[in-house]
Amino acid sequence: MKVPFVDLKAQYLSIQPEIDRAIADVIADTAFISGSYAKKFEDEFSAYNGMKHCISCANGTDSLEILLKAMNIGSGDEVIVPAISWISTAEAVSSVGAKPVFADVNEHLLIDPVQAEKNITTNTKCIIPVHLYGNPSDMSVLMEIAGNHGLKVLEDCAQSHGAELGGKRTGTFGHCASFSFYPGKNLGAYGDAGAMMTNDDDIARLSRAIANHGQEGKHNHIMEGRNSRMDGIQAAILSAKLPHLDDWTNQRILIAEKYNKQIVSGKVVKPIVRENARHVFHLYVIRVPDRSAFMRYCSEKGIETAIHYPTPLPLLPCYAGQRFMPADFPVAAKASAEIVSLPMYPEMTDKQINFVAEHVNEFFS
Numbered sequence: 001m002k003v004p005f006v007d008l009k010a011q012y013l014s015i016q017p018e019i020d021r022a023i024a025d026v027i028a029d030t031a032f033i034s035g036s037y038a039k040k041f042e043d044e045f046s047a048y049n050g051m052k053h054c055i056s057c058a059n060g061t062d063s064l065e066i067l068l069k070a071m072n073i074g075s076g077d078e079v080i081v082p083a084i085s086w087i088s089t090a091e092a093v094s095s096v097g098a099k100p101v102f103a104d105v106n107e108h109l110l111i112d113p114v115q116a117e118k119n120i121t122t123n124t125k126c127i128i129p130v131h132l133y134g135n136p137s138d139m140s141v142l143m144e145i146a147g148n149h150g151l152k153v154l155e156d157c158a159q160s161h162g163a164e165l166g167g168k169r170t171g172t173f174g175h176c177a178s179f180s181f182y183p184g185k186n187l188g189a190y191g192d193a194g195a196m197m198t199n200d201d202d203i204a205r206l207s208r209a210i211a212n213h214g215q216e217g218k219h220n221h222i223m224e225g226r227n228s229r230m231d232g233i234q235a236a237i238l239s240a241k242l243p244h245l246d247d248w249t250n251q252r253i254l255i256a257e258k259y260n261k262q263i264v265s266g267k268v269v270k271p272i273v274r275e276n277a278r279h280v281f282h283l284y285v286i287r288v289p290d291r292s293a294f295m296r297y298c299s300e301k302g303i304e305t306a307i308h309y310p311t312p313l314p315l316l317p318c319y320a321g322q323r324f325m326p327a328d329f330p331v332a333a334k335a336s337a338e339i340v341s342l343p344m345y346p347e348m349t350d351k352q353i354n355f356v357a358e359h360v361n362e363f364f365s
C-alpha cells in the first residue's frame, strides 16, 4: 500500500465539477486579477470568521509583510516570533526592516508566553503567534501581555483555518491575522494565494492599498506599495472550496483521533489537544526517538513522512550572525530533533490510517 503525505488529487476529484466550473467562469469573465471573484471570496472568508475585513493578496508571506507595514512596523523595531515556524514568519519581519526576536516554544511547539514576555524591550512593537500545525496558541495570555506592554498582535494563521480556542476562531484575537492558501493548506488554492484579516479599519485600509501599489482608488497612490493581488482563478477556487472546509476539518480531527487511539507505543509522544482548543490538524506531528531510522522504515513501507521543521528558526544559517546556540532555545532544539509528521489529509481511508498506525507501533515495539 502507498500512503502519500497529502493527496491533492483526491480532493480535486471529490469536487471536480465545482472546481472546473469555477475556473471556467473566471476565464469566461476574463476576471483574472483581483476583481469580482476576489471580492466575493473576501466577503465569504470574513463572514466565515466573523470579521469585518478580509483583504486578499498573493500569498501568506506577503500577508504577514503587508500587515506589519500597515501597522507602521519597520527599521529599529523588534517583533517577537516563535523559535519554530516556517521561515516566512521571521522573514516578513526582516523584509520590512525590523528585527525578528525569537522566543522559545512550549511543549505544544507554540510560542511560550513567558519566553515572549522575557524578550520584550523598549523597541518591541509586535508579537506574532503562529498557530502551528493547526493548534491555537495561548491567545488570552498573549493578548494580556501585549496589552500590558502596548504591543500589537499579528496572528499567523497559515496553518489554522477554522481552528478555535474557547469557541473563538484563531485570527480573531489579535489586531490582525495573516492567512496562506498555499495548495497543501487546510484551505488551499491551486497556486499561491493569501489574505489579511482584521477588524481595524486603518489596518484594513492600508493593507488594501499596500497590496495594490499603494492605490486608494485608481491612480490615487497614497504611498508606494507593491503588487500582491489574488488571481481571480485562485479566488474562485477558494470560494468553491470554502463550503467544504468544515467537513474537511472534521475529517482531519477524526483521523487524528484514530491515530491517537491506534498508536499505542509508549516511545511515541502524540499530539495533545487542550480541552478548550479546536486543533484543526493541518499536520499530525509525533515525537519519536531514532527519527531517521523511523522515516527510512516508513519510506520502505510506502508511507511518506516529513519534518516540520528540522531546524529551529534562530539556528538556521541565515541567522548565524547572531550566534545563537541550541541551549538558547532548549525546548525548540530538543523538539526539532524528534518531530515527524505523519500523512494527514481529509480523504485518507481507514485502511491507510490503520496501515500507518500499525507500522508506527511495529517500528517502536
Ligand SMILES: Cc1ncc(COP(=O)(O)O)c(C=O)c1O
Residues within 6 Å of the ligand: 059, 060, 061, 062, 085, 086, 088, 089, 130, 156, 158, 159, 179, 180, 181, 182, 192, 193, 194
Ligand atoms: C506558519 C506559516 N506562515 C507563513 C507561511 C507563508 O505562506 P505562503 O507559502 O503562502 O507564502 C506559511 C506557509 O508555508 C506557514 O506555514
